[in-house]
Amino acid sequence: MTRVKYGPASRARRKKVSKMAKGQRAGRSKWHRITMESVNKAMAYSTRDRRVKKRDFRQLWILRISNACKELGISYSKFMKALRDSKITLNRKILADIAVNDRPAFKKLVEDVSSKKK
Numbered sequence: 001m002t003r004v005k006y007g008p009a010s011r012a013r014r015k016k017v018s019k020m021a022k023g024q025r026a027g028r029s030k031w032h033r034i035t036m037e038s039v040n041k042a043m044a045y046s047t048r049d050r051r052v053k054k055r056d057f058r059q060l061w062i063l064r065i066s067n068a069c070k071e072l073g074i075s076y077s078k079f080m081k082a083l084r085d086s087k088i089t090l091n092r093k094i095l096a097d098i099a100v101n102d103r104p105a106f107k108k109l110v111e112d113v114s115s116k117k118k
Helices: 007-020 032-071 076-085 092-101 103-117
Strands: none
Touching (some): 007 032, 032 076
16 A cells, blocks of 8 residues: 655645744744644634724714714714605715715705704
């Protein structure tokens, strides 16, 4: 029976992991065992932080809309309720963009929504 050697496969696996650890300091990019731990932890953080990123952006959009609403004398919650009641389906990302970059349009939107409400 022939002898099976796993050298090339093992080297390829180690190389793949060390490529992912590129840029890390000291043993984290040199020694395989520490590199594995470091890369696994980094992958876990990246998975977790993709969710956190979505959460952070939603908070930012709400804050921007809220501040623009306060300047126009309406609360965020009342504005969002009025939007829903008037069947305007703009998401928070778009609303925040309008609030920051196009104040007159946002003001008109607030006026339209609050006039329909009354």
